[in-house]
Amino acid sequence: MSKKADEVLSQFKKPEEKGVTQSGKKLKIGIIGTGWIAESHAQSFKAMPDAEVVAAADLIPGKAEKFCQDWGLEGVRCYPSHKEMLDNENLDAVSVCTYNTTHAECTIYALEKGVHVLLEKPMCVTTEEAHAIIKAEKKSGKLLSIGFQPRFDANMKKIKEIVESGALGQVYYIQTGGGRRRGIPGGTFIEKSTGGIGAMGDIGCYSLDMVLNAVGYPKPLTVSGYMSAHFGTNPMYNGKDAARFDVEDFAAAFIRLEGGIVLDFRISWAMHLDTPGDTVILGTKAALRIPSTDCWNGSPGGPMTLYSDMAGSQVETVIPMIEGDFNGLFYDKIRSFLDAIHTGGESPVPTSQILYNQMIIDGIVMSAKLGREIELG
Ligand SMILES: NC(=O)c1ccc[n+]([C@@H]2O[C@H](COP(=O)([O-])OP(=O)(O)OC[C@H]3O[C@@H](n4cnc5c(N)ncnc54)[C@H](O)[C@@H]3O)[C@@H](O)[C@H]2O)c1
Numbered sequence: 228m229s230k231k232a233d234e235v236l237s238q239f240k241k242p243e244e245k246g247v248t249q250s251g252k253k254l255k256i257g258i259i260g261t262g263w264i265a266e267s268h269a270q271s272f273k274a275m276p277d278a279e280v281v282a283a284a285d286l287i288p289g290k291a292e293k294f295c296q297d298w299g300l301e302g303v304r305c306y307p308s309h310k311e312m313l314d315n316e317n318l319d320a321v322s323v324c325t326y327n328t329t330h331a332e333c334t335i336y337a338l339e340k341g342v343h344v345l346l347e348k349p350m351c352v353t354t355e356e357a358h359a360i361i362k363a364e365k366k367s368g369k370l371l372s373i374g375f376q377p378r379f380d381a382n383m384k385k386i387k388e389i390v391e392s393g394a395l396g397q398v399y400y401i402q403t404g405g406g407r408r409r410g411i412p413g414g415t416f417i418e419k420s421t422g423g424i425g426a427m428g429d430i431g432c433y434s435l436d437m438v439l440n441a442v443g444y445p446k447p448l449t450v451s452g453y454m455s456a457h458f459g460t461n462p463m464y465n466g467k468d469a470a471r472f473d474v475e476d477f478a479a480a481f482i483r484l485e486g487g488i489v490l491d492f493r494i495s496w497a498m499h500l501d502t503p504g505d506t507v508i509l510g511t512k513a514a515l516r517i518p519s520t521d522c523w524n525g526s527p528g529g530p531m532t533l534y535s536d537m538a539g540s541q542v543e544t545v546i547p548m549i550e551g552d553f554n555g556l557f558y559d560k561i562r563s564f565l566d567a568i569h570t571g572g573e574s575p576v577p578t579s580q581i582l583y584n585q586m587i588i589d590g591i592v593m594s595a596k597l598g599r600e601i602e603l604g
């Protein structure tokens with residue numbers, strides 16, 4: 228078959244077949260942290276013919292073993308921490324599915340062992356950790372991708388296509404965030420020792436990624452941030468979890484980005500309001516409104532609207548939603564990671580971009596503490 232015909236036909240192959248064609252060997256995968264999100268990693272890896280989960284680790288005794296049993300991962304060797312697993316296994320790649328405060332140490336250790344890493348979002352907790360991760364990534368030459376699966380949503384891709392088409396003209400103001408009226412999670416999300424940050428690390432990083440990715444991830448220059456925890460710490464709203472709640476349940480910030488764009492950001496796990504507003508991208512030729520959702524998880528909540536002028540009249544163009552399978556995004560996240568390993572290609576969600584996401588979050592924490600605007604280095 229000619230190269231051209233092969234290229235045409237390969238378009239119609241299922242994504243998993245493409246990966247196998249590129250390599251021929253099964254990649255050996257380890258899962259670090261076998262909590263809630265690890266399930267989607269395990270299920271997705273199981274669906275890939277070119278990868279198999281061979282090891283799992285969790286700090287809680289027996290948790291990794293139970294996880295493997297529950298999700299039908301047979302013959303998987305289980306370990307009491309990421310270190311034991313990486314010291315004793317010869318892995319190709321790991322998924323880091325731990326709570327935020329151990330993202331950096333697990334990722335750096337894996338990279339030092341010469342293992343590719345798919346790291347759950349947020350990248351980590353502080354900018355300092357982000358720099359340490361990037362240093363280890365560069366030194367190792369291994370692939371590192373951050374687990375922002377909304378990137379693979381066709382509607383999210385459309386936002387970027389619209390901005391890149393020039394339809395908005397020059398973008399100068401962005402309002403983003405999203406939030407919940409009552410939606411405080413529990414578990415490891417609400418304590419500094421495990422979550423490190425609260426609503427920003429859980430859902431705020433999605434809002435930031437949505438708009439920053441659309442406009443090409445300009446560098447953040449200054450941040451004036453605010454954080455509060457009026458609901459999480461109140462037993463009336465948060466029951467017995469209030470006693471251990473010590474992260475933010477609401478954050479807002481005004482951020483100046485390179486290129487003259489300002490970013491107005493708010494995120495909420497709980498407040499006396501249905502939504503802190505839709506995402507809006509204002510440009511010199513047009514503006515885009517992206518509806519929020521009740522339970523913000525990073526994907527548009529309804530059809531987007533483009534506001535522009537045509538022949539002197541103000542017009543509104545509704546951009547229909549592209550239907551998709553939410554669970555398919557988790558599959559795509561894993562698939563894109565494996566494909567990049569096979570091809571030696573670019574990281575699907577690179578740290579060079581997500582560093583700026585992390586700098587904004589860390590900047591909000593610092594600015595809120597100081598009570599003034601700060602410059603980001
Ligand atoms: N992409 C998504 O849609 C999505 C959704 C939910 C959570 N997340 C992210 O996934 C991460 C985990 O969230 P979760 O809800 O699964 O948390 P979780 O608390 O349910 O699970 C985390 C597990 O990691 C283990 N762990 C921590 N440090 C470890 C180490 N050094 N070695 C081995 N195990 C270790 C803990 O014991 C725990 O069992 C968070 O960073 C969160 O932001 C992403």
